Amino acid sequence: MSKNTSPYHEAGRILNELLSSKSGGRGLKSIAFSNSKTRGGPSKATYATVCKSMQHLPAINSVLNHSGGRLRKAIGIDTVHNKGLMYVMLYELLFGKYKSIRGGGRLKRMIVKHERELREGVSEHREMVDGLTRATPQFPRYARVNVMRTSIEAMAEMLKASFVENSTRESNCGDSMNLKRSIFMDPHVPDLLVMHPSASSFLHQDHDAVKSGKIVLQDKSSCFSALALARGNPNISLNCDFIDACAAPGNKTTHLAALVAASLADVSRTTKKGKNLTQSSTIFAFERSSSRFKTLKSRIDAIVPSSSLNKSSTKVVVQPLLSDFLKSDSKDPQFANVRGILLDPSCSGSGIVNSLDRWLEDAETDGNKDDPTTGTKADRIKSLSNFQLVALTHAMSFPSVDRIVYSTCSVNNEENELVVGKALSEVNKTINGSVGDEWILVAPACLDHWPRRGNPEIGGLSKTQAQCLIRCDGLDGDETNGFFVSYFERKRVRSESEDAERTGTSCSIVNDVKLPVYQGQFASIQETAPKTKHRLCQKNVNLMGRTHIVHLWTLQHVPP
Numbered sequence: 001m002s003k004n005t006s007p008y009h010e011a012g013r014i015l016n017e018l019l020s021s022k023s024g025g026r027g028l029k030s031i032a033f034s035n036s037k038t039r040g041g042p043s044k045a046t047y048a049t050v051c052k053s054m055q056h057l058p059a060i061n062s063v064l065n066h067s068g069g070r071l072r073k074a075i076g077i078d079t080v081h082n083k084g085l086m087y088v089m090l091y092e093l094l095f096g097k098y099k100s101i102r103g104g105g106r107l108k109r110m111i112v113k114h115e116r117e118l119r120e121g122v123s124e125h126r127e128m129v130d131g132l133t134r135a136t137p138q139f140p141r142y143a144r145v146n147v148m149r150t151s152i153e154a155m156a157e158m159l160k161a162s163f164v165e166n167s168t169r170e171s172n173c174g175d176s177m178n179l180k181r182s183i184f185m186d187p188h189v190p191d192l193l194v195m196h197p198s199a200s201s202f203l204h205q206d207h208d209a210v211k212s213g214k215i216v217l218q219d220k221s222s223c224f225s226a227l228a229l230a231r232g233n234p235n236i237s238l239n240c241d242f243i244d245a246c247a248a249p250g251n252k253t254t255h256l257a258a259l260v261a262a263s264l265a266d267v268s269r270t271t272k273k274g275k276n277l278t279q280s281s282t283i284f285a286f287e288r289s290s291s292r293f294k295t296l297k298s299r300i301d302a303i304v305p306s307s308s309l310n311k312s313s314t315k316v317v318v319q320p321l322l323s324d325f326l327k328s329d330s331k332d333p334q335f336a337n338v339r340g341i342l343l344d345p346s347c348s349g350s351g352i353v354n355s356l357d358r359w360l361e362d363a364e365t366d367g368n369k370d371d372p373t374t375g376t377k378a379d380r381i382k383s384l385s386n387f388q389l390v391a392l393t394h395a396m397s398f399p400s401v402d403r404i405v406y407s408t409c410s411v412n413n414e415e416n417e418l419v420v421g422k423a424l425s426e427v428n429k430t431i432n433g434s435v436g437d438e439w440i441l442v443a444p445a446c447l448d449h450w451p452r453r454g455n456p457e458i459g460g461l462s463k464t465q466a467q468c469l470i471r472c473d474g475l476d477g478d479e480t481n482g483f484f485v486s487y488f489e490r491k492r493v494r495s496e497s498e499d500a501e502r503t504g505t506s507c508s509i510v511n512d513v514k515l516p517v518y519q520g521q522f523a524s525i526q527e528t529a530p531k532t533k534h535r536l537c538q539k540n541v542n543l544m545g546r547t548h549i550v551h552l553w554t555l556q557h558v559p560p
């Protein structure tokens, strides 16, 4: 059988490209769909084979490299023309479902000659191999419903039908099928659906609901940024403008738009008849890279209804700006009504740990791939940290702004607590005389019950300040990527809102749809079960004039 007729040929081609420098940092999807012989891209089976082979590469290499790389040399993996195909075959033989290689060909013959030693290698190093293959946790498939375009009910119905359509025969029975087809509401982020990780096989960037902007595929942790800005302090008005300083591809911008639109609509509904108050907000979305700006614009067009279509008395407009935020003029009159800034700058992306295909997708979209720094990892982090500090202090210089969220998908202290601590001390030093203008860290009310907090004593932060910071750790049971969120307010805002009666729903998710609330049901499939337990109480409450079923959550840390 020639190599082109191998059933793994296409998977091998994709893997070759991923492994080579030719990929230029492109994600799995864009490689898979480019040059594919089949219209519409590779088959689901091929796509899954590539993902699984990539996931098992560390384990395969550890078996090959043992004993000074004797097996590596024996099968000739570094000298064959089609290394990707050989890796796929090794995956199929050692870890695949049938533990055998279909088809024939020279590469197969080179491998099976050493089959016995390869299998011995796997069993001798079972523990290490298991550790390596499990190192990448699989998180639930999160899907944020864009309630500006559709409803949770409509999306839940559509997804239920998709589950039935896409289930394989083997998963078609018993409890495991029920769990795989379940749709939950997230306990922290409104409008966020939680599904089994296998839902990613059909619910990906090419799904119609995603392309049309009805669903945004966004990791739970990355929803915390806009949530903290819009609901960090339930007593401050959202009837103002915002800046998203580093916006592309626009997940957080559009999330902020949805949250502001919902709050303004609620206020409009409760405004007494006759007042006819128009609530409006503009979100200025900065992006300095022209290629990423194009993505940002098309995502905004798909997700945010244009104001001409928006017939209600509330109006949220997202205005994309192809511009460097660091060069923006904080006193520009167009920003006079900006009260909040969302700053989610380029970062090392060291927190991104989820399943391989999403890791690669996220590297394309969320993580920083455009920072100009080169050199050692330490140099790169330092340079990013300097840039992040400049961006945060610039955000703090806008006179009309009184709340800021700074977030990263990094787990490095240098990009997180250190930046926060330095920004506070640098900026507050310069604010003398104007009482109440100082910046302080505030624990976002909407994440009151999120247990993982910041690291104290870094950048001069006290324990109390570190308690205001939110951290997520996917390697320690949070079922999200590693993430960091800080929420700042001007001191005066805090004292004003402390006087006001607390009206918000800081730890509640409005669940009119009656979907069950996620309590870690998918975590049993993980090695790293969540370390938090959710305790639920359900209440009927009157919120902004409407009666809702509100789920109030308490999260408890489970001791190891």
Ligand SMILES: C[S@@+](CC[C@H](N)C(=O)[O-])C[C@H]1O[C@@H](n2cnc3c(N)ncnc32)[C@H](O)[C@@H]1O
Pocket: 222, 245, 246, 247, 248, 249, 250, 251, 252, 253, 286, 287, 288, 289, 292, 323, 324, 325, 326, 344, 345, 346, 347, 365, 366, 367, 368, 370
């Ligand atoms: C981490 S990504 C933002 C992800 C985005 N918040 C989201 O959730 O979809 C950082 C983005 O900031 C952009 N960026 C970096 N420095 C910038 C600057 N000085 N001004 C504007 N955009 C910048 C990068 O090009 C990149 O697109």
